[in-house]
Amino acid sequence: MAAQGATASRSGLRSALPLLAPAYLWLTVAIFLPLSAMVFFSFMTELPLSGKPWAFTLGNYAAFFSQSLYLTLLLASLRLGLVVTLWCIVIGYPAAYVLAKVLKGRSREAIFLLVILPFWSNGLVRIFSWAMVLREGGILDTALNAVLPFKINIDLMYSYPAVIIGLVHSYVPYMVLTCYLTLQAIDDSLIEAGRSLGASRLQVLKRVIIPLSMPGLVAGAALIFVPVVGSFMEPRILGGRTGTFYGTVIEDQFVAVFNWPLGAALSFILLAVVLIILAVASPVLRRAA
Amino acid sequence: MAGVQVSNVSRSFGAHKALDDVSIDFADGGFYALLGPSGSGKTTLLRQVAGFDFPDSGRISIGGESVERVPVEKRRIGMVFQNYALFPNMSVADNVAFGLSVRGEAKAVIASEVQRALDLVQLGKLGGRRPHQLSGGQRQRVALARAIVTKPRVLLLDEPLGALDKALRVDMQIELKRIQREIGITTIFVTHDQEEALTMSDRIGILRDGRLVQEGPPEEIYDQPKSEFAATFLGDANIFRGESTGNGIKLPDGTAIAAGAGAKLAAGAKASCAVRPERIRIATDVEAQDAANANMLKGQVSKRIFAGNNSTYFVERGGQTLKVIVQNTGIDRLAEGQDVVLRWAPESTVLIATS
Amino acid sequence: MAGVQVSNVSRSFGAHKALDDVSIDFADGGFYALLGPSGSGKTTLLRQVAGFDFPDSGRISIGGESVERVPVEKRRIGMVFQNYALFPNMSVADNVAFGLSVRGEAKAVIASEVQRALDLVQLGKLGGRRPHQLSGGQRQRVALARAIVTKPRVLLLDEPLGALDKALRVDMQIELKRIQREIGITTIFVTHDQEEALTMSDRIGILRDGRLVQEGPPEEIYDQPKSEFAATFLGDANIFRGESTGNGIKLPDGTAIAAGAGAKLAAGAKASCAVRPERIRIATDVEAQDAANANMLKGQVSKRIFAGNNSTYFVERGGQTLKVIVQNTGIDRLAEGQDVVLRWAPESTVLIATS
């Protein structure tokens, strides 16, 4: 009947499948199945790989709750993720706005590409370069002292701010680009309409532009927050003795000791927390949009 | 106190002059209709007044003050955009509330004002919908409600009623006029509907290729067009081209057409006469009737087009098709092919100098 | 061979019935105008025919074949969208070329066809522009050129001329009709301009709240509206409500109004009479003139509104405001406040049963 015709071409998994299947099959083979194996391991006492006898246990998950250490670090990591995400928004959103709404013509495309390019350099090399900038007697220190009349000592290296700077540097392009994508699509006449109704530039920004660019903001925030919470390399190298985070202890379980079950359990707890945060945040953000 | 003065404003896009030395004085509290062909610069002019775009040269003042440095939001204007520009992320009610809420009005005040405005545009019940759930006409009404709810001092309307059916349109016209009178708001109104322009406005300006061609009160513009363009653009006109005889013209075939008493033009110059189709009486009787002082032409009906309250006859005469409008009073239809006589008074003839 | 049959089509959005059991037979090669208030379902109906949206129940066939399973791109339709829907990433010429190029026409053919289509809509020189560089009316013309260049078998037009000024609009109407005749394309045309609907179409359908209220050829619909709604929606009408006297009505104050010979209705039932304002003659002389068989009412002029080729007089009579349209032939204007007599023939009166 007519209704069937309607469903057949307006909606339905069947029409979506040919487009969806390749991507999700790939993800299944290369990620979901391997991770399922990890889920399985996370409930074991020992890895079968090591040839030792093993049994099922919830102990690895219980371990998270039995030691304050993990919770402390998880909270620290979440805070880190939040701070980095906020900085990326603060720095990246205006840039995306300028890129989308102020610059015109060819230069815009060029800058769009230039913003991503730093990503193509090796992460570790980038961090070493930051070390060079941030340390005492480094570039920042020298440059500031050359300009300023009085002598100051800047040694940001091996500190929380250094971690933030390094992470923001690594992740801010995500924010710029995802926001640019949605900002660029906003019809200028909506901005004009807002202003003709007496809204200042700032009010238009708050009430019209930000809500309309929310999909980009949310996508950018998710792409930044999620990996930052699990990051360990940047904190370790730039943070010095303060650079211990949740990602570090997971890494240790894999690298320093052969306790994959615990490491896996810790990462799935992380995943669960992150997904819960995204799930709670997304309707709130959607409503704002 | 918020008349709008546009003085010698020009604005080009690349090589294209969208506005070319336009000066108009929009009287305080007046209702001004802007007419002009598509692409003649109407929207561009509104955008200068609103402050979205800036003249390359010339000055704009509102309420006697130059607004060159006044940002849009401080100009206290209301605008209805040609494409509506509704905020897709807000409900209908929130769209309308926007102007009040950025001003920081109290919630209760906003709610009641918004409801009033929505009722006004007959959308009282659709406040909760999103713009994409509305029909074209409904969107336009939301845009209108949004623009007037803040009681701006200047209202800029870019075809605010274009998507409305006639009945609603008339309702909205009446409402718009009422609001406009009540709050004495200076209104600039772009429309393609001539009847709307003629019936609603105090003054009309006609733009063409970025230039102001003629402006004045509706009847004056209609009755005394200064150019062939003005004559044919606003309303319909039969144009006769020939040589001036002082207060009339002589067509190439020798026929003389007399204009009204006031008309004066150097004899011998090229000139045209414009005659409104409704001013011409069409008759089948060839004998002279009130022949005194009347222009008369013979011709043959080639077509009749029914248009509701009137019909248009197309009459062929010496290679020219003349239009005659006849009110549909319910009697006498002329058949196609019939020989007819057209008569009109010299007072109904406008003499126009051509270059 | 491509008439369009819409049979018993219904479509709801949530609880709202946008189309309610609509059946229309769009004749092959015919030009059909859809009228109706804003939100009455016109766009929704076009979308069902185009295949963008699907009826909850009912059938649609094109050229005699049910199109239930025919996807949009196979239906060979051309559509002009109410909001134009131009491709923002393509130039004007590429927009127009799109339909030909997806079909794989040769480059040279495309180029010449596109140029022809653009010339047709008087945009021959703007082929290189991007849509956002065009004025509203220019965009609409691009949309029109894009829809007709592929020579579809059904043309769906959602207010294709809404943003055009009168002069251009008339040009486009003529062109549209010419194209339509030439390629014999079945055309469904949504418009808010009544004159346009009346002058261009072979048939007119009036929608209201998703229902087809009346349909027929223009003059029939205009002259014999079947409901008060139809009478007032298409064209203007003075409505008198009273009690049927068989072939006329008696107003509450006892005045009798006679309808034409054909009209019949059980006496005593509630009924209305509709009289077109242009059918009424307005005069200042109270003495009986051709009194035989004519309806006559006395009243007082309250307002005159100038509308170009005609003026409307508002006449007060026993608490009712009647409208009378008088062609502006250049003579006799009635002053406001003047006592007048209104007369019209019974044949100009339409008797309508009311519930």
Added chain:
Amino acid sequence: ASAAEVHVLNWKGYGADEPWAIAAFEKATGNKVVNDFFNSEQEMLTKLRTNPGLYDVVMINAAFNDQAMAEKLIQPIDVSKLSNYADISPDKASSPMLDHDGKVYGVPWVWGLTALAINEKSFEKPPTSIAEMWDAAHKGRVVIRDDAVEAVQFGAIATGQNINDIKDMEAVKAKLTSLMPQIKTFWSSENDWNQMVASNQIDIGTYWSGSADRAKTHFKLPVSLVIPQEGAVAWLDAFSIPVGSKNVEGAEAFINYMIDPAFYVEWVTKVGAPVSANTKAVAALPEDSFNRKVMGDPEVAKLIQFQAPITDAQREAYLALWQQLKVDVK
């Protein structure tokens, strides 16, 4: 691995992948060397577990040899086929960490120390005690490696305990806790250390003997090794042959080459290296060379404690302690 290929699993840049060495070996034996690397012992074990038959030679820290054998990842080596095996210093060759049930599972290769190294610019004369790390003068200029086992064993030395039999964990914890505020960062690679010294950011820290030597001789950095009077941790690296090797013969040849004095001398001079387990190889070095003079010093031998295998449970306990210390300092 095909017959003519020898697949070697080792740390990156740790002798076995020197291009000149490979070239020489390939020329001498006709076997082609293919290098693979690991970044941690755990990873090395994982690679062995998940790639049976891929590797022919694997370099294993003696402390892990036992575990690898227990998991049946490595096979006994027929030392009679290794002409240089006889020259291995007897105490290393007979190490119980490498020999099980009379079979040799690992051929001792090189050994070294995890001791202290100093930035020469910061000291008039080299310190002699581990206590220097706790000196307030070096606050914020001390480094220690980010490795739980090493840190705990370092703590054990500082509290005068046997690193392989720590009795008083609390003392270790207290000692390390008091060290934490002194620390600038935790290093994890040679490069970290060298960069920090090069930019003069640190004074003192734990370091590997071979690396310190390389920093000084090869990179000309102001670094010198200090073996504190409290002692130092020593480790022994050995070569093994994984179970399933397809080219045991080639593997034997490669291991024999690695313990050859000719290779060793070249390695030390060109790159810098730890101390060879082959006495002849060490003897072939110049008299005043670090590996002969300092490391060969019998006094030093008295101070060092070789790492013994530790159990998984111990390792996890050490890690927990170490993580707690790092969190507390945040």
Added chain:
Amino acid sequence: MTTRILEGLGRLYIWLLLAFLYLPIIIMALMSFNVSPFYQLPFEWTTEWYASLWQNDQLIAATWNSIEIAVITTLICTVLGSAASLALYRYDFRGKRFLQALLFPPIAIPWLITGTAMLIFFFGVGIGRGLFAILLGHVALALPYVIVVVSARLQTFAPELEEAARSLGANQWQVTSRVTLPWIMPGVIAGGLFAFAVSFDQFVVSYFLSTPGQTTLPVEIYAAIRKGFTPEINAVSTIIIVVSMALMLLTARFFKFGGEK
């Protein structure tokens, strides 16, 4: 006029951001010309690292592998990712939200765990290690980024445009390629650039899945730093950045991607 001033400020801001983004890159490039391998100052000019890079076959081979894998990853990811985004945008079906949520585990789980899991799983099912396995892993890791980015862009697409195209006789593929894709192109390009970056800078997963002789640049770099890394790495990174910048600017010069509305 305020508009002009704001515009100027906007431009200035973009340049400041670019300065921030490129600061480490510039230092990286400078250090590739510095004698000291430890980023030691004062700066002493040398091209020795480029010369030794030229000799370092292993590093060069790894670089080529990296480029090859990153390019293939980018191609596969943009195609599969855009297709999936389109499906998620166009169609409604049960479980859609779940599919969307599934995109986050690959991003949220530290790569170390994912890499280990892949190693075990590929080993278990016989895919093994090597460049093919690396590619398999990289595509999977980069796909979610592409889907998230392209979807964000798709949210701004007006469905009437697809309808208009279909009414003109375009089939699904033509509609997609000629109307939808051009509109989402900035998103697809951004997604592709991300995919390239994810793959090109991917260490952990490559590390687990590489075999001797079949390694990538990051693996080489990470392995190298244990011993003391040489500015050859800066040199190769500098060359890559300079070349890709040239390519990109050239691309931007000749192609426009949906920059105009």
